[in-house]
Amino acid sequence: MLTEEMLREQAGEEIFAKGSAIFHRALVREAKRVRDEQKDEVIYIVSDGERHLVSVSAGQIRCDCGGYPCAHGVAAALMALESGVVQEMEKHLAQLAAPALFQAVASMLPETDGIRLSPALFLTREGLRIGLKIGEDRLYVVRHIPRFLECREKKETLSFGKGFDYHPQWMRFSEKENALLDILAECCENSGAQGLSATDARVMPLPPRAAVRVLESLSGLPFTLQVKGVQYQVQGVKSKTLPLNFLLSGTPQKLTMTAELPENLIPLTKDYRFILADGECLQLPQEEQALVSALHRFSSGRETAVSFSPRTPSA
Ligand SMILES: [Zn+2]
Secondary structure, eight states: OOOHHHHHHHHOHHHHHHHHHHHHTTOEEEEEEEESSSOEEEEEEEEESEEEEEEEESSOEEETTSOOSOHHHHHHHHHHHHTTHHHHHHHHHHHHHHHHHHHHHHTTSOOBOOOEEEEEEEEETTEEEEEEEEESSSEEEOSOHHHHHHHHHHTOOEEOSSSOEEOTTTBOOOHHHHHHHHHHHHHHHHHTGGGOOHHHHHSEEOOHHHHHHHHHHGGGOEEEEEETTEEEEEESOEEOOOOOEEEEEEETTEEEEEEEOOTTOEESSTTSSEEEETTEEEEOOHHHHHHHHHHHHHOBTTEEEEEEOOOOOOO
C-alpha cells in the first residue's frame, strides 16, 4: 500500500518537499477517474506554472513530464492519499483479486469425499426420467441439471441457497457417481440442453439409449425409483437371472408351459434388459430378456400359461 513514507523514499527529500508544497498550495485537482475490471486509476491535473497530467493507480504513479519521481507526481500522490482514493483503490484491487485468490487456494485444498449424490429415477409413459439431489449432511434438489453439470465441468461454484454451496474445485464425487454424471453431461451436449423447460431441466427425460447407459452405471449406486406413484429405495441395479419356475405339461401334441413370474414385474426398458421385480432392480442376462418379455405379455397375475401345438409336418 502506498504511504507517505514510501513517496518520500522514492522521490528523495528534495523532490518530496517540492511536491508537498505544490499539494499544500492546492494546485492539484482530480480530472478523471477510470475504474473497470482491468484498471483503476485517477488522473490529476497539477498546475504549478506548467500544467501536468499525473496518473495514480494502486501500483504506479506516472507523470506526463516523463520524469517520475517528480514534484508533480508527488503532489498528485499526496492528494490521492489524503482524499482516501488510494485506500479505495487498494480495497477495489483486493475485491478483484479475491476470486482468483480463492481459485488458487481451492485447487490446493485436499479433496473431500463428504459430498453425496442421490439419483432419483421416474418411470413415465414416455420412458425414464432422472432427477438429482446432492449435499453433505442434507440433500438438496438440483433444480437445473444441465447448469449443475456445466459448473462441475468448469469448476464453478453453484449455490443451493442458504444451506449449501457446491464447490467442484474440491468437492469430488465417487468414481461411480462421476461415471453417471459423465453420461448425463453427454446427454445434455447431444440434446442441446439449453432449450429444456424448467421441469425437464430438473427431471430430465432420458432417451432409450441413454436410459440403458444410466441404468448400467447404477450397478453399484443406491437410488430411488418411482413407478406408478410408488417410490422404491433401490440398493443399486443387480445383474441376475430371474428365478422362473417352469412347469411343462400335456402331450407332445399339445404342450402347456406354466411359469411363475415375480409379483409387480415392471420393465424399465422396452427390451426387458432392466426390470423392477419385487422391489428389486435387475439387469437380466440377454438370453432371458426375450423369454421374460414374452411371458410377461401373456401373463395374467402371477401365472403364465402358454400352450404350444407343434405343427405336424405336411406330407
Ligand atoms: Zn512530473
